[in-house]
Amino acid sequence: MASADSIGRCRPRTEPRLAAGYVGTVRENPYDREPGYAVRYRDRRFRTGSGAATDRRERRALRRLLRRAATAPGPWLDVPCGAGRLTDELPGSKVQVDRDPTMVAAIDAPHPKACASVHALPFADGTFGGALCMRLLQHIPTGDERVAILRELRRVTRGPLLASFFDANSLQHLRRRLRPLFGRRRSGRHAVSRRTFARELAAAGFEVVAMKPLLRFVGEQTLVLALPRMRESPLI
Numbered sequence: 001m002a003s004a005d006s007i008g009r010c011r012p013r014t015e016p017r018l019a020a021g022y023v024g025t026v027r028e029n030p031y032d033r034e035p036g037y038a039v040r041y042r043d044r045r046f047r048t049g050s051g052a053a054t055d056r057r058e059r060r061a062l063r064r065l066l067r068r069a070a071t072a073p074g075p076w077l078d079v080p081c082g083a084g085r086l087t088d089e090l091p092g093s094k095v096q097v098d099r100d101p102t103m104v105a106a107i108d109a110p111h112p113k114a115c116a117s118v119h120a121l122p123f124a125d126g127t128f129g130g131a132l133c134m135r136l137l138q139h140i141p142t143g144d145e146r147v148a149i150l151r152e153l154r155r156v157t158r159g160p161l162l163a164s165f166f167d168a169n170s171l172q173h174l175r176r177r178l179r180p181l182f183g184r185r186r187s188g189r190h191a192v193s194r195r196t197f198a199r200e201l202a203a204a205g206f207e208v209v210a211m212k213p214l215l216r217f218v219g220e221q222t223l224v225l226a227l228p229r230m231r232e233s234p235l236i
């Protein structure tokens with residue numbers, strides 16, 4: 001398993017670290033932020049303004065889903081962990097992974113951590129008892145890329161996956177889509193329907209147990225609890 005030492009060995013974003021036996025190339029999703037962003041994300045993003053209420057709702061939804069999630073043996077993986085906001089909501093031991101070295105450096109919790117891409121996680125198959133993938137998938141533009149990420153999470157996880165996505169059937173998403181009509185920049189966030197996301201999870205080898213929107217039909221943010229499918233469908 002990658003250790004805290006690997007922080008110092010972060011590679012450039014375009015050159016993700018490959019797991020043993022991994023063949024092929026990965027197209028990295030962009031996620032560029034200005035200098036100082038990591039510390040601001042840690043200290044302000046979810047502690048001030050409406051962020052604090054969002055943080056409370058997300059934790060509540062996460063705890064509810066975690067109560068329904070039977071964990072397999074092994075630590076939990078938090079990827080992308082950002083500055084580690086939600087890691088301590090997870091049960092047992094945990095490992096924190098983010099691609100941005102400044103985010104990893106901003107974490108002030110003592111868990112093992114690694115700087116790596118979710119497209120190519122530096123862990124053996126089935127290392128983790130569960131995985132949290134919070135606030136990443138809305139940045140991923142295509143279904144193929146989301147499925148590739150979900151497959152990588154499926155590969156390293158024997159237990160439940162808790163993931164968030166943006167629900168296209170929400171007022172917030174409608175407002176986002178209308179932005180260009182009012183002369184505002186097109187949003188870089190991507191939303192899909194619940195059905196589409198369930199299909200993407202199935203294509204990656206998971207089945208949905210529960211979905212928990214923060215504010216159904218109003219807000220985009222939706223959390224999903226999924227479990228590895230026991231028998232792979234021959235149709236997928």
Ligand SMILES: C[S@@+](CC[C@H](N)C(=O)[O-])C[C@H]1O[C@@H](n2cnc3c(N)ncnc32)[C@H](O)[C@@H]1O
Pocket residue numbers: 028029030031079080081082083084085086097098099100103116117118119133134135136
């Ligand atoms: C909005 S933050 C979410 C962090 C944390 N999950 C939370 O909810 O507070 C998104 C994070 O995704 C990370 N990220 C973006 N693309 C990534 C990738 N391909 N692999 C790993 N981390 C990635 C960014 O560095 C950033 O820290």
